[in-house]
Amino acid sequence: MIWFWILIAGIITFLTRFSMIALINPNHLSHNLKKVLTYVPSAVFPAMIFPAVFLDKKGLLLSIDNPQILAFLFAIIVGFFFKNIILTIFSGLISYWILVFLLS
Amino acid sequence: MKKKEIFLDGILAVSSLTIPVIPFGIIYGVIGIEMGFTPLMTFAISLIIFAGSSQIAFTQLFFSGASSLVVIGSVVAINSRHLLYGAVLSQYLNKLNLGWRILLSYLMTDQAFRVSSFYLKKNKNKFNSHYHLLGSGFTLWFLWQISTLIGIFLGNIVPEKLALEFTIPLTFLALIVSELRKIDHLIVIVVSGITSLIIYNIPYKIYVIVSAFIALVIAYFLIISSQKTKK
Numbered sequence: 001m002i003w004f005w006i007l008i009a010g011i012i013t014f015l016t017r018f019s020m021i022a023l024i025n026p027n028h029l030s031h032n033l034k035k036v037l038t039y040v041p042s043a044v045f046p047a048m049i050f051p052a053v054f055l056d057k058k059g060l061l062l063s064i065d066n067p068q069i070l071a072f073l074f075a076i077i078v079g080f081f082f083k084n085i086i087l088t089i090f091s092g093l094i095s096y097w098i099l100v101f102l103l104s
Numbered sequence: 105m106k107k108k109e110i111f112l113d114g115i116l117a118v119s120s121l122t123i124p125v126i127p128f129g130i131i132y133g134v135i136g137i138e139m140g141f142t143p144l145m146t147f148a149i150s151l152i153i154f155a156g157s158s159q160i161a162f163t164q165l166f167f168s169g170a171s172s173l174v175v176i177g178s179v180v181a182i183n184s185r186h187l188l189y190g191a192v193l194s195q196y197l198n199k200l201n202l203g204w205r206i207l208l209s210y211l212m213t214d215q216a217f218r219v220s221s222f223y224l225k226k227n228k229n230k231f232n233s234h235y236h237l238l239g240s241g242f243t244l245w246f247l248w249q250i251s252t253l254i255g256i257f258l259g260n261i262v263p264e265k266l267a268l269e270f271t272i273p274l275t276f277l278a279l280i281v282s283e284l285r286k287i288d289h290l291i292v293i294v295v296s297g298i299t300s301l302i303i304y305n306i307p308y309k310i311y312v313i314v315s316a317f318i319a320l321v322i323a324y325f326l327i328i329s330s331q332k333t334k335k
Contacts, residue, residue: 005166005172009149009153010152012179013153014209014210016186017189020193021198021205022194032328037185039319040316042292042323043319044181044296044316045279045280046276046294046297046300046315047313047315049273049277051304059304072274075274075277080285085281086123089127089274089277093268
């Protein structure tokens with residue numbers, strides 16, 4: 001069953017890439033829709049980020065001094081200043097390890 | 105210019121953007137294994153979907169027991185940005201035959217789009233300019249598959265204690281850090297995030313789609329209101 005959904009996800013991903021290249025008229029999308037699409041990452045990713053960081057496995061809010069939250073806030077600061085994808089990921093991960101393994 | 109030279113040009117142009125792709129692919133491979141997918145499945149997802157953030161969302165949501173429709177809906181939402189790329193590229197590629205368009209669509213990624221749309225625009229009347237997109241797209245495809253394999257290998261040996269699933273929110277954060285300085289994007293980010301926390305417990309993990317949708321409606325109103333103030 002998983003294979004089926006992998007295939008569906010693959011086909012849909014391909015279609016989003018293929019759709020406009022396949023169309024002859026490039027001005028098919030309205031100006032406002034194009035603008036809204038530029039906000040897609042800012043709208044989708046936080047909905048996956050916030051619960052993973054701020055909630056425990058039962059869906060309850062973690063306390064603010066949880067190492068996961070602190071490491072995440074550190075990664076935001078690093079990301080804000082350096083705007084670097086890999087630096088953001090590793091600053092969060094390494095500060096998490098430091099908080100969990102060294103300070104506990 | 106010859107086809108081969110344009111192809112190599114594409115490879116060179118994209119090479120500076122490939123540095124983050126390798127660790128990202130490794131992270132995906134590790135996450136795939138940690139989320140309980142077999143090595144074959146994890147690799148097949150890289151071949152079939154070939155879109156980093158969608159793949160991570162796919163494996164994570166599937167693992168957390170989201171309904172299949174929510175998983176697919178999230179993949180659609182994340183990939184909808186491709187519509188923009190296609191809208192830009194179509195004016196340069198619509199003379200190519202179907203085989204070429206299928207191949208170039210499959211290979212189109214954020215990075216390949218960035219370098220090759222620039223080249224295609226500059227060399228509008230040049231014959232064979234699409235070989236540039238083939239070069240940049242293929243380079244990323246190749247590196248993505250190799251780094252996925254490395255990640256699968258590492259995923260089987262790293263201890264669970266390292267809590268590598270924490271790289272999932274960090275990876276998604278990394279993809280939007282450049283938007284944090286824009287106030288309109290920041291509003292959309294906060295709206296989506298807070299909404300997802302509030303509605304987290306509604307069934308089938310539908311919070312991802314609902315939160316994203318609400319945030320996009322807000323984005324739409326922000327666009328409308330900024331246009332009004334400009335006038």
